[in-house]
Amino acid sequence: MSKLSAIRSTKADSIATARLSVETSGEGFFEITAEVARFLEQIGARDGTVLIYLRHTSASLVVQENADPDVRIDLVTALRRLAPANAGWVHDVEGPDDMPAHVKAMLNGVSLQIPVSDGDLALGTWQGVYVAEHRTSPHGREVVLQFCGSCANSDRASD
């Protein structure tokens, strides 16, 4: 059983792009929800989609629960069980945590789209956006943010 709401329409008139640098402190989840919201505010976004894209192969992007931090601890545990270190990987020149990191990044993915409505991320109540770092040591990670849709100050589009 399903039910469709009223439809809201607008003109797609602009694309805005920026890069977000994220410093991780090693394996774990790093929330970037506020940074994405700030980007949308800066460009005066109204309705459209924001693409979040991670330019790496040993970290990934995840939308997950932002309430109980224990959930993120268990997610790290789950990923370690799915892609254990020292599991006879051929590619081991970059350390025992590298190949498991590639497997985790493949499973989670590096590309994420979230609808934007009236300038706000249309996230669920318990959803946060995270960069999941799969390497053991701290890394600098680069995220591309790209909004496509309508902007309040659409003059920006011709900057």
Place this chain on the structure above:
Amino acid sequence: MSKLSAIRSTKADSIATARLSVETSGEGFFEITAEVARFLEQIGARDGTVLIYLRHTSASLVVQENADPDVRIDLVTALRRLAPANAGWVHDVEGPDDMPAHVKAMLNGVSLQIPVSDGDLALGTWQGVYVAEHRTSPHGREVVLQFCGSCANSDRASD
């Protein structure tokens, strides 16, 4: 070996958004292909992309085989093996099916884009779009549908 077809171009002139409420009856796959197609028909969509976004952290979106229902039974089995209940999770206050549901949602993801061509979803012959419910009990799930592209009745864009 690969080969590119002729290219079809159009103006990107409108964005239309709606929310779809889906009632699940517990763990399993719930098809929403027809609902997405109906949304595209209602807005007079021609060429563009439809974003399907699930606002939850213990269910996910999956494009999978719509022919033999045994495939979906096996997919549920596969997910249970990858994220078993009672596997020593720290987060267990919401029941033994909750943390496995978060793991499954992380692996499958909650964001999906499908190209639309001449108003039709460009799905493969055997592809259907599903909300995968990972909790044991029935849940109400909210999906955001957002089309970006050209519409037959582009006047809607200025509604």
Place this chain on the structure above:
Amino acid sequence: MSKLSAIRSTKADSIATARLSVETSGEGFFEITAEVARFLEQIGARDGTVLIYLRHTSASLVVQENADPDVRIDLVTALRRLAPANAGWVHDVEGPDDMPAHVKAMLNGVSLQIPVSDGDLALGTWQGVYVAEHRTSPHGREVVLQFCGSCANSDRASD
């Protein structure tokens, strides 16, 4: 800790779509990065997003390391461990490699978006785009490429 770059804005004025046929030689990773880049060049893409969509349920799309080929060997091994053949699957009429292929396709996904900046894919240094074939025998796979954004020769949009 995170830092946002300068924002680059443009008009979203065109959508271009084409289909790419990819012949796989059986289980493994088949790179399509050059084909996607050629499509963007042909349409004169400047800024926007390219959607890559695979119309199948037993193969998937993956962004992963394009340097050491051993990484792809290990990724195949990892997927075999996560979805083994002969694991008591109900759906086995299409051979022992079929149901594991569906599981792998579900985990990796079939829909991928990559930002395009000044006509170039905004991939990380070590990222390549791959069709991951999960069936044992060679298959013809169809990929939809769809660019949404601004084009140098925007006259195309009214072709």
